[in-house]
Each structure stands twice: as C-alpha cells, then as structure tokens.
Amino acid sequence: MTDSAAPSSRTAVVAAAIDLFVQHGYDQTSVEQIAQAAGVSRSTFFRQFGGKEDVVxxxxxxxxxxxxxxxxxxxxxxxxxxxxxxxxxxxxxxxxxxxxxxxxxxxxxxxxxxxxxxxxxxxxxxxxxxxxxxxxxxxxxxxxxxxxxxxxxxxxxxxxxxxxxxxxxxxxxxxxxxxxxxxxxxxxxGDAAAGDDLIVAAFPRRMPAAEVTRRLRASLGE
Amino acid sequence: MTDSAAPSSRTAVVAAAIDLFVQHGYDQTSVEQIAQAAGVSRSTFFRQFGGKEDVVxxxxxxxxxxxxxxxxxxxxxxxxxxxxxxxxxxxxxxxxxxxxxxxxxxxxxxxxxxxxxxxxxxxxxxxxxxxxxxxxxxxxxxxxxxxxxxxxxxxxxxxxxxxxxxxxxxxxxxxxxxxxxxxxxxxxxGDAAAGDDLIVAAFPRRMPAAEVTRRLRASLGE
Missing domain, CATH: 1.10.357.10 (Tetracycline Repressor, domain 2)
Structure with a gap:
C-alpha cells in the first residue's frame, strides 16, 4: 500500500468508489470501504477528497x-x-x-x-x-x-x-x-450566408398544408 | 399568537427571518428566534417551512x-x-x-x-x-x-x-x-403574410423547422 497522493492513486480511488456505489448503493458505502477497496489509507482518502460526494x-x-x-x-x-x-x-x-x-x-x-x-x-x-x-x-x-x-x-x-x-x-x-x-x-x-438569410416561399392557397410543409422542410434541408 | 398557517403568516415569518438574518447573520439566527419574532410557534414554522434555508x-x-x-x-x-x-x-x-x-x-x-x-x-x-x-x-x-x-x-x-x-x-x-x-x-x-391566392412566407433559416411548420399551419387556418 502506497500512501503517496499521486494522480494515479486518485484515479484508483474514484474507480473503486464508483464500483462500490453501483454495487451497494451510494448511501450504503462508507469512506472506509472505498479506501480499503482502493488500497489507500483513510487519511490519504481525506487528503485527496473532502468527502464521499467529492469522489463522484x-x-x-x-x-x-x-x-x-x-x-x-x-x-x-x-x-x-x-x-x-x-x-x-x-x-x-x-x-x-x-x-x-x-x-x-x-x-x-x-x-x-x-x-x-x-x-x-x-x-x-x-x-x-x-x-x-x-x-x-x-x-x-x-x-x-x-x-x-x-x-x-x-x-x-x-x-x-x-x-x-x-x-x-x-x-x-x-x-x-x-x-x-x-x-x-x-x-x-460568414453568418449571412448560412444563418441569417431568409427562406421566402410562395404557395397557392389551395395547396394542401401538408404539401406546403413538405416543400418547406425540403427547402430547409431537413 | 395565531397558529393558523395562513399565507399572511408565511409572509410574516419570511419578513421576520430576513430581518434577523440581516441584523445578526444567517448562521447566528435560530429557528426559535424567527418563530418568536414572527409571533408563531416553532411547530407552525416547521409546518410552513422545512428549515431555515427554505425561508430564504x-x-x-x-x-x-x-x-x-x-x-x-x-x-x-x-x-x-x-x-x-x-x-x-x-x-x-x-x-x-x-x-x-x-x-x-x-x-x-x-x-x-x-x-x-x-x-x-x-x-x-x-x-x-x-x-x-x-x-x-x-x-x-x-x-x-x-x-x-x-x-x-x-x-x-x-x-x-x-x-x-x-x-x-x-x-x-x-x-x-x-x-x-x-x-x-x-x-x-417577422411572420407569414397571407395574400389572396398566394401564401408568401419568409422565415429566418435558423428558425427550428418544427416552428416553421407550426406557424405555417396556423396561417393556413388549420
């Protein structure tokens, strides 16, 4: 067991904690269990994280x-x-x-x-x-x-x-x-070309609305 | 002292609490002090609010x-x-x-x-x-x-x-x-304009297609 607070140990603690939270539930998992599973001491855990929440x-x-x-x-x-x-x-x-x-x-x-x-x-x-x-x-x-x-x-x-x-x-x-x-x-x-321009469309009033919609969607590139 | 949890009593509790927080500090003010200042019982306070935070x-x-x-x-x-x-x-x-x-x-x-x-x-x-x-x-x-x-x-x-x-x-x-x-x-x-025989519609290209459809349907009287 190494007690140096290296980044790799941090990552190991996070991985071990997520595993335990998934298996046993967040509330049911103690800091002691996380530390033990990750192979670090309780004091290392608290040097690396303020608490259980911080691991997440x-x-x-x-x-x-x-x-x-x-x-x-x-x-x-x-x-x-x-x-x-x-x-x-x-x-x-x-x-x-x-x-x-x-x-x-x-x-x-x-x-x-x-x-x-x-x-x-x-x-x-x-x-x-x-x-x-x-x-x-x-x-x-x-x-x-x-x-x-x-x-x-x-x-x-x-x-x-x-x-x-x-x-x-x-x-x-x-x-x-x-x-x-x-x-x-x-x-x-260039925003003017792609974003700001208008679609201007003219349709006979007697054209079914669904067809107007279809043409417009097509012209909007959907 | 009335113990009915009327809206007016709620407002009174909030006003009293804010006064106390400003005067003495949030952490230094107790639920008891708020209840007393507002003229309600401790139990009325807790019926109206889950805790001190909720008053804010x-x-x-x-x-x-x-x-x-x-x-x-x-x-x-x-x-x-x-x-x-x-x-x-x-x-x-x-x-x-x-x-x-x-x-x-x-x-x-x-x-x-x-x-x-x-x-x-x-x-x-x-x-x-x-x-x-x-x-x-x-x-x-x-x-x-x-x-x-x-x-x-x-x-x-x-x-x-x-x-x-x-x-x-x-x-x-x-x-x-x-x-x-x-x-x-x-x-x-910047909406659709309807003529007698033609629907002429202008939409910014960035308008969501679903919104274009909705407006067009509305202007077609659907």
Whole structure:
C-alpha cells in the first residue's frame, strides 16, 4: 500500500468508489470501504477528497482546471474557443462512456448529488461567461451570459444523451455549437450566408398544408 | 399568537427571518428566534417551512407554482409565453426591490445558500424547457433546452443587476428577451403574410423547422 497522493492513486480511488456505489448503493458505502477497496489509507482518502460526494465529482474538478488553462491560452476567436472547450469536456466523458454512465446513474438516484451536479455545471457556465467578458472588452454582459448559458445547456443535453446510453459522436455537439455561434452571428465563415438569410416561399392557397410543409422542410434541408 | 398557517403568516415569518438574518447573520439566527419574532410557534414554522434555508427561498416556491400555472394556460405563441413568464417573475422581485436586495445579500454570503439558488434557478430553466417541448411537438429538444437556458440566464443577469442596487425597469429584460426571440428566429413581426391566392412566407433559416411548420399551419387556418 502506497500512501503517496499521486494522480494515479486518485484515479484508483474514484474507480473503486464508483464500483462500490453501483454495487451497494451510494448511501450504503462508507469512506472506509472505498479506501480499503482502493488500497489507500483513510487519511490519504481525506487528503485527496473532502468527502464521499467529492469522489463522484472528481473529474469535474480536473476538467474545470483544464478548461480554465485552455481558455487562458491565446485564442483568435473567443466564441469558438468556448465551443472548443465544451467539445474537450465532452470528449473526456465520451472516451470512457461506461464510466460516465455508471457515474450518471449514481448521481440521478441521490437528490443531493443531483443538486451538486447542477451547481457543478453552473461553474462551467460562469467560467465561459467570465472568459468572454475578459477576452472581449466592451461586450454586453448579457451576450456573454446568454452565450455561455446556451453553450453549457446544449453541451449538457448532448452529454446526457450519451450518459443515458446513446451512441453520440462529438459531431452532434459540434453541430449544435455551430447553431449557437450562428444565433449570435459569430459563426466563422460568414453568418449571412448560412444563418441569417431568409427562406421566402410562395404557395397557392389551395395547396394542401401538408404539401406546403413538405416543400418547406425540403427547402430547409431537413 | 395565531397558529393558523395562513399565507399572511408565511409572509410574516419570511419578513421576520430576513430581518434577523440581516441584523445578526444567517448562521447566528435560530429557528426559535424567527418563530418568536414572527409571533408563531416553532411547530407552525416547521409546518410552513422545512428549515431555515427554505425561508430564504419561500418566494421561489410560490413563483414556480405560479409560473407553471401561467404556462398551463393556452398561449398562441409558446416562445413568447416563456418570455412573458420570465417577465412576471422579474416583476415580482422588482415590486419590492429592497426585500429582494436584503435576501440577495444573505444568499451571497452563505455558500450553501448560493448553491441552493443555482439549483432553484435551474428549476425555472427546466420548467421552460419542458413546457416548450410539450407545447411544440416535434421541436428539436436542443432548441427547447437552448432557448430555456438563454431566457433563464438573461433573466438572472438582469435580476442580479436590480438586486445589486441598480434601477432596472422591466423594459431592460423585455429587450433582452426580444433578442433571444430573434436569435431563435421566432420574434413576432417577422411572420407569414397571407395574400389572396398566394401564401408568401419568409422565415429566418435558423428558425427550428418544427416552428416553421407550426406557424405555417396556423396561417393556413388549420
């Protein structure tokens, strides 16, 4: 048994804890059991984590730090950088969907963990918001707040699909983030062409509504 | 001392509690002191509120129920209904900005209350999201999720300005919500125009296809 608080020991503790939570239930699992299963001492556990809850959200602590580091690098386009940061977080969970799904199952069942997740998600939103305001001086705070909320909500919805068992490639998130960029008129490559133009359609009034709908859907590229 | 759990007694308890929290600090104030100051018994307090925290968020419980009731009424335009619901919540707090400011001050100082506020705000977001999906069958969930998040974030930012002491008329929020409607291509005014023989319809390309269909059906009198 090694007592050094190396990152690998942290990962082992998280894996052991998730295993125990799934097998015996979150409330029924003690810190002692986690420490024993992971082969660390109780004091090592408490040096690495504040408590049982923190084990469940350990990845987010690392990801939030990585996201902050990524955004603090120079970026030509801060809007795109926020989207890129969002894709990176998604990719982290998509790399091991089974672990993500097991963790999600635990979180969903315990109200306290669900609340903690909402608070954790909000930390990304605030990070994006603060980054945009800093990177784009003079930006209306409402635009920073709104874009950050939109990106975070879209990210979460796509991630939740993955965690519920669907196969969700990162391209699904990318497309949704492209839409977000277009809605804010900041999509690289010209918003006017792809996002802001109008579909103008003329139909005889006697044309059945279903046919009008069908043609319109076709012209919208659905 | 009356022990009937009437709404007026609830309001009195909230007012007394906020007074005590501001004067002596949240952590330093006991349920006993609140009950005594409000002129109710300890058991009445616990019938009305689950605990001290719930007193701080009592308004939101009422507002969430009112918002749900408002949205369950028929609305011609579900997007506009969500915005209207948001303005109604804002108006509630703007009607007594001093109380809102004192409550905000308490929440900001206690980490547990800050987290609870984030969770509470998310309940509005989820309510808007669920309402849009129900009111607009076929709507891409990503559009519901995104619009709900955008409206909630913008609402909160404007409300926070008010709570920090600024004079913020509801028109500031209305303008921000108009922007949100435009970003989703669903601002009323840019709608279908019907001629005698031709339906000429113009839609922003970014408007969700399901919404285009809905509007077209409506303009065709279906």
């Amino acid at each position: 959200f350990a990845d987010h602590e690392v990801l939030l730090a990585e996201t902050r580091a990524f955004l603090s690098q120079p970026h030509d386009d801060p809007w795109a950088a926020v989207c890129e940061a969002s894709v990176r977080v998604f990719r982290h969970f998509a790399a091991d969907p089974e672990l993500a799904r097991r963790r999600y199952k635990i979180v969903r069942e315990i109200p306290g963990l669900r609340d903690r997740e909402i608070v954790t998600v909000f930390r990304y939103e605030r990070l994006f918001d603060e980054y945009l305001r800093e990177a784009l001086p003079g930006l209306d705070p409402l635009d920073a707040v709104g874009f950050a909320a939109l990106v975070t909500a879209v990210h979460n919805h796509v991630l939740r699909r993955l965690m519920r068992g669907a196969r969700v490639p990162a391209s699904v998130l990318r497309r949704a983030l492209d839409d977000a960029l277009r809605r804010y008129g900041v999509h690289p490559g | 968020f009592a308004d939101h419980e009422v507002l969430l129920a009112e918002t749900r009731a408002f949205l369950s009424q028929p609305h011609d335009d579900p997007w506009a209904a969500v915005c209207e619901a948001s303005v109604r919540v804002f108006r509630h707090f703007a009607a007594d900005p001093e109380l809102a400011r004192r409550r905000y001050k308490i929440v900001r100082e206690i980490p547990g209350l800050r987290d609870r506020e984030i969770v509470t705000v998310f309940r509005y977001e989820r309510l808007f999201d669920e309402y849009l999906r129900e009111a607009l069958p076929g709507l891409d969930p990503l559009d519901a999720v995104g619009f709900a998040a955008l409206v909630t974030a913008v609402h909160n930012h404007v409300l926070r300005r008010l709570m920090r002491g600024a004079r913020v008329p509801a028109s500031v929020l209305r303008r921000a919500l108009d922007d949100a409607l435009r970003r989703y291509g669903v601002h009323p005014g």
